[in-house]
Amino acid sequence: MVANLYDWLMLVHIIAAMIWLGGLVALIVLATQAVRSGESDVVARFVANLRVTGLLLFLPAMALVLGLGIWMVFDSSAWSFAQGWIRLSLTLFAAAFVVGAVFQSRTAILAGRAVTHGQQAEATRQLRRWVWGGRVILLILLVATWPWSSSPAPSCRARGCRRTNTSLSALRLTSVV
Numbered sequence: 001m002v003a004n005l006y007d008w009l010m011l012v013h014i015i016a017a018m019i020w021l022g023g024l025v026a027l028i029v030l031a032t033q034a035v036r037s038g039e040s041d042v043v044a045r046f047v048a049n050l051r052v053t054g055l056l057l058f059l060p061a062m063a064l065v066l067g068l069g070i071w072m073v074f075d076s077s078a079w080s081f082a083q084g085w086i087r088l089s090l091t092l093f094a095a096a097f098v099v100g101a102v103f104q105s106r107t108a109i110l111a112g113r114a115v116t117h118g119q120q121a122e123a124t125r126q127l128r129r130w131v132w133g134g135r136v137i138l139l140i141l142l143v144a145t146w147p148w149s150s151s152p153a154p155s156c157r158a159r160g161c162r163r164t165n166t167s168l169s170a171l172r173l174t175s176v177v
């Protein structure tokens, strides 16, 4: 079987979601260790890395998850923005984005500033808040990855129906939406 455009979009969409989720898990573990260590240089090094990972890892991964998710909706006649699970995916993405952009980036900036001014206790406090923001985003992503919210396709497949794309006839999924 030859992979079509939709298959590639889905592959990269899923890989980007894995990078986002997996990267966040790793950073939460490392941040927790840095906070527990109580050592100022460990906290300072971690805070310095947050900016790099945010820009090079999370931003591209988030853009790919959203961009390719929307592209798949346009590419497949099975999906539309009126469907409940698509709206849920968009809402969950927006929630994760808001927590990341508003709360987490602010705590990272404040932690960076505290490190610059040699305020160890404040840097650790902001990093602890960052970990809490990360946990909230993690929870949102886990809900988004859950089969019933990421796509009704598994239950559809279980009933023997097949995904389609714009080149094939429309697939009606009204019973699972």
Ligand code: HEM
Residues within 6 Å of the ligand: 010, 013, 014, 017, 065, 066, 068, 069, 070, 072, 073, 079, 086, 089, 090, 092, 093, 096, 141, 144, 145, 147, 150, 151, 152, 153, 154, 163
């Ligand atoms: C919030 C973060 C998101 C995560 C963690 C996520 C994760 C996933 C996963 C794991 C799948 C594979 C599910 C399966 O094969 O049944 C999937 C599929 C898909 N996602 Fe997302 N997704 C997210 C956001 C979005 C957004 C914002 C959209 C677009 C509005 C979207 C549209 C889709 C589409 C169209 C599929 C393909 C469904 C299929 O053909 O089976 N996703 N997503």
